[in-house]
Amino acid sequence: MPRPQRCEQFTASDICVVHVTQRCVRRAWLAGVDPVTGQDYSFRKEWIRRRMEALASVFAIDVLTYAIMSNHLHQVLRSRPDVCAQWTDEEVAIRWLRVFPGKRLEEHLAEPSENDVKMLVRNRERIQLIRSRLSDISWFMRALAEPIARIANRQDECTGRFWEGRFKAQRIVDEAGLLACSMYVDLNPVRAAMAASPEGTPHTSAYDRAKSRSGEEIPSTAFDLKPVDTEEAGRKARETPIDELRKQRKQKLRSPTGKRVLRDAWLSPIRIKPDKLSNDAEVHTEGVRSSDRGFLNVDWEMYWELLCWTANQRVDGVASKIPQALSSLLSQVGVDTSMWRDLVWHWPKYFGKSSCVGSPDSMKAHAKEAGRHHHRGQSLAATCFS
Structure with missing residues (x-):
């Protein structure tokens, strides 16, 4: 069965949750120690995290979970066209110009001016197109991958592809699949034996959330x-030496607003607020993420407990008894408790080749909506769900 086209998996006009994976080409190491040359590229992980944080502040995309590995990265993203619909044309214009400033002689120095925003707002067709792109996961990934590739190639003094190709996407269609996929992403470094527990996995969403509970700010x-x-932009460009402009621009890129926030402020909250209507966009107003909507019916404390318990189940066939509270949680979402450990630790076995993630009934329903008979891996995944 051929892999479905992107337009069959998700569109910018629908609210959907997608697990995306972006992998480096051949031996190009994204953010680890190259086993051949011995050179350490671990500092690049912060490049990725900072870029994701910046993009989360302008796109109508919720970053639910993420993990940055040595030569690939995982993200669980949720498109939010309902949030983008709440923004004014001026807000859409400034958000777009911050990421894609357009053709300028010194593009890396340019900042959107009031005149730039007004000119873009006058172009109604262009604004409508941009509004749809700001809630498009493909455009989010483009804005993330291209700058990282350019910087890495410049640093390595080479040209050509840095990423293996377009990102791989899996549509997540229910809460059971979302909980399992989130755990799989957060535990990627533990599964790869890069850390013994979630506490020792920097550049994962679980680590960021845990540090934020102790008040850590960045x-x-x-x-x-x-x-x-x-007028001020023009005067500054005329009267300030170009080297000084470059220096000022570089300093501002480190923290454009000069604010300090909790380490996980740019991530979507975990818990869905029970007092909110399902059609409430919950637009975020502090400028660090698109919305305040959670994505699971689970508190952080319960999520963290389940994550740590799962991380400790390293040996195949030898799993400790799961606590009653965690067993009840898994039963509520429809996961077979006895298969939970195997589902998370051997995720590629069940969903590695599938374009859809969820319980068998949800996968079947989504396949029918997409005009397909079934999704690949649907029958194998059935063994993990009650």
Whole structure:
């Protein structure tokens, strides 16, 4: 069965949750120690995290979970066209110009001015197209992957492909699949024997959330969503030496707003608020993420307990008894408790070749909506769900 086209998996006009994987080409090491040359590229993990944080502040995309590995990265993303629909044309314009400033002689120095925003707003067709792109996962991944590839190639003094190809996407169609996929992503470094527990896995969403509970803050890389004054921008460009402009621009890129935020402020909250209506966009107003909507009917404390318990089940066939509270949680979402450990630790076995993630009934229903008979891996995944 051929892999479905992207338009069959998700569209920018629908709210959907997608697990995406982006892998480096051949021996190009994204953020680890190259086993051949011995060179350490671990510092690049922070490049990725900071870029994701910046993009989360302008796109109508919720970052639910992520993990940055040595030569690939995982993300669970949720498109939010309902949030984007709440933004004014001016907000859409400044968000777009922050990421794609357009053709300029010194593009890396340019900041969107009030005049740039007004000119873009006047183009109604262009604004409508941009609005759809700001809730498109494909455009989010493009804005993430291209700058990283350019910087890495410049640093390695080479040209050509840095990424293996387009990202791999899996549509997540129910809460059971979302809980299992989130755990799989957060535990990737543990599964790869890079850490003994989630506490020792920097550059994962679980680590960020855990550190935030102790109050750890970081300089925010969220874009400044205010255009600069046109006259002031022109005066600065005329009177300031180009080297000084480059220096100022570089300093501002480290923290565009100058604010400090909790380490997980840019990530989507875990818990869905029970008092919110299902059609409430819950638009975020502090400029670090698109919305305040959670994605699981689970508190952070319960999520963390299940994550740590699962991380400790390293030996195949030898799993300790799961606590009653965690067993009840898995039963509520429809996962077979006895198969939970195997589902998370051997995720590629069950869903590695599937374009859809979820319980068998949900996968079957989604396949029917997409005009397909079934999804690959559907029958094998049935062994893990009650």
